[in-house]
Amino acid sequence: MAATVETSGIAPVGRRALRAFLRNPTAIVGSLFLAFVAMLSLMAPWLYPEDPLSMVARPFLWPGQNPAFPLGTDSLGRDVTAGLVWGGRISLAVGLAATCLGVSFGIVVGSTAGYFGGRIDNLLVRLIEIFQTLPSFLLLVVLVAIAQPTIETVTFAIAIVTWPTVARLVRAEFRTLRERDFVTAARALGFGHIRIVMLEILPNALPPIIVTASVLVATAILMESALSFLGLSDPNLVSWGSMIGSSRELLRSAWYLSAIPGIAIVCTVLSINLIGDALNDALNPRSPGIE
Amino acid sequence: MASPLLDVRGLSVRFPTGSPVIDFGFHIEQGETVAVVGESGSGKSLTALAIMGLLPRRAAATGTIAFRGVDLLALPEKERRAIRGRQVAMVFQEPMTSLNPVMTVGRQIGEVLRRHEGLSSAAARARAIELLDLVRVADPHLRVDDYPHRLSGGMRQRVVIAIAVACRPSLLVADEPTTALDVTIQAQILDLLDRLRRDLAMALILITHDLGIVGQWADRVVVMYAGRKAEEASPHELLAHPVHPYTRGLLAASPRLSAGANYRQGPLEEIPGTIASAAGEPGCPFVPRCDLVQPSCRVAPPPLVELGGGRLVACPIAAVPEAVHAS
Known part of the structure; x- marks a missing residue:
């Protein structure tokens, strides 16, 4: 076999990062828990085919009191387990969809600003700053209050308040990457702007974007829960936040009704943050302990 | 008499803070090697970038750069882009950084063929293997799937050259192609460039600060000082007198x-x-x-x-x- 020369520098992201990721115990714990939640959510229609909002038993059954309802029932006799499983669907769907939307828009704006610079950059940075100076949760509440509180508008509103973070990050990455020699070399080959952005710069900017996206999923889940807690989310759907919201007056008598969905939110957000941390380590070529 | 392949006349490059290239000119015939020699700051790299049309936006170039009788400075960007990489290509100084770290060398070679010759990805890959063989990379069918970090500096410079000559340009601008390499590799790379110049019938502009390589490889030498031409001669005359x-x-x-x-x-x-x-x-x-x-x-x-x-x-x-x- 021909001897290869291993020099310092950025290795291709793919395989090496995956190996580093799988060697990290927190990454394994996070991924396993998230996979468990995702599986339960996906299987909700088969596990609990009935509407989770329908009254199925005597109200205020405590967890373990009736084996048919392992996590008990709420003040209206609705199955908490069914609500938890169906609520997970909403939380994950909103988290993922809002992040995808926000990240895509952030990449478009950030790459345009960072790559072209000059007047376009100035204009787009002002736009980003307008959004960043507004308190994001307040903006979210206002947006949802103006529009009808459906799952789509909630998702869209969360995307609107999260894209500036991504745009700023992408812009900074593009500004440094566009000065690199291989970008000049690509220009010397007669490549157009789109080819240079898509082939040369974006793949090199992906690691920090992926890490940020993983954290944004957690943030989006929290935002959706907070909106539901305030009763500003879709009233026809169960979500973890709305479960806590509807049982907050019973905190002293039936605390389990708030605690169970609360634990679900904490564990899911924590596992996503663990994954984000591990991705950060795995994708950062300068982090210690990797080759 | 036919007009030369590239004729640079009265080229000045101006920045808001000064003019690093002033009224510079030279020409190069088909198949010829012209060395542009000068120390750091003499404006030789900016001249190369001006020929490629890659000057920074703050810089303004005046004069004419006639390639096959067409003034490149007067062409709209879109038409220049069609010439870049296809008829006029460039090899950069630093092989460690002029390749994209997250793309295999085969794709990087193939991409320029897809851009200019519209090849399918399979055809581009086959051509990439041929080109790696042309620039004397051992085991081209294995190296084609390697990422740049697995190759040594000399190998990477060969890949950079393979990308530059992929579309058989008639003019290759090599900006200090050997400065970042070992002395033994330098001679190999210059030999390679010279062989490709002959085989592909291209003209070669060799930008260097090393007078040692001028005598052996150049047909003509242009000495640049502070953005102006100080002297132009055949290497033999220049070195002797x-x-x-x-x-x-x-x-x-x-x-x-x-x-x-x-x-x-x-x-x-x-x-x-x-x-x-x-x-x-x-x-x-x-x-x-x-x-x-x-x-x-x-x-x-x-x-x-x-x-x-x-x-x-x-x-x-x-x-x-x-x-x-x-x-």
Whole structure:
């Protein structure tokens, strides 16, 4: 076999990062828990085919009191387990969809600003700053209050308040990457702007974007829960936040009704943050302990 | 007489803070190798970027750069882009950073073929393997799937050259292609460029600060100083009878070429001062470092004097034959 020369520098992201990721115990714990939640959510229609909002038993059954309802029932006799499983669907769907939307828009704006610079950059940075100076949760509440509180508008509103973070990050990455020699070399080959952005710069900017996206999923889940807690989310759907919201007056008598969905939110957000941390380590070529 | 392949005339590059290239010109015929020699800051790399149309946005280029009779500076960006990489290509100085770290070398070679020749990805890959073989990379069918970090500096420079010649350009601009490499690899890379020049019938502009490689590989040498042409000659004449005081100083400062002298017989000559010392002065930029200054040198930069045989010198002492051969 021909001897290869291993020099310092950025290795291709793919395989090496995956190996580093799988060697990290927190990454394994996070991924396993998230996979468990995702599986339960996906299987909700088969596990609990009935509407989770329908009254199925005597109200205020405590967890373990009736084996048919392992996590008990709420003040209206609705199955908490069914609500938890169906609520997970909403939380994950909103988290993922809002992040995808926000990240895509952030990449478009950030790459345009960072790559072209000059007047376009100035204009787009002002736009980003307008959004960043507004308190994001307040903006979210206002947006949802103006529009009808459906799952789509909630998702869209969360995307609107999260894209500036991504745009700023992408812009900074593009500004440094566009000065690199291989970008000049690509220009010397007669490549157009789109080819240079898509082939040369974006793949090199992906690691920090992926890490940020993983954290944004957690943030989006929290935002959706907070909106539901305030009763500003879709009233026809169960979500973890709305479960806590509807049982907050019973905190002293039936605390389990708030605690169970609360634990679900904490564990899911924590596992996503663990994954984000591990991705950060795995994708950062300068982090210690990797080759 | 047919017009030359590339004819640069009166090229000036201006930045808001100064003009690193002033009224520079040279030409290159089909299949010829022209070396552009000068120290750091002489404007040789900016000249290369101006030919490629890759100057920074703050820079403005004036003059003409005629390629096959078409002035590149007057072309719209879209048409220039179609010429770049296809008819005029460039090899950069630093092979460690001029390849994209997250793309296999095969894809990087293939991408330029897909851009300019519209090849499918399978055809581009096959051509990439052929090109790796052409630039003498061992086991091209294995290397084609390697990422740049698995290759040594010399190998990477070969890949960079393969990308540059992929579309069989008629002009290759090599900006210090060997500066970042070991001496042994340098000769291999220059040999490779020379062989490709012959096989693909391309003209080669070799930008360098190393007079040692000029004699062996160039057909003509252009010496650049502070953005102007100081001297132009065949390498043989230039090395044997340098005229311009700057060229003489450069040769005296080269260990390999100062006949008989080596480090043990005394220190190397040096040219006092720096290239920036005459910035903003009206006269010849070499005045502060020159020991043959005449009154006229301080008034205006001396014009290029034709000495016969295609030889050009921008110095008044060139008109005085005794002075030329005195040293």
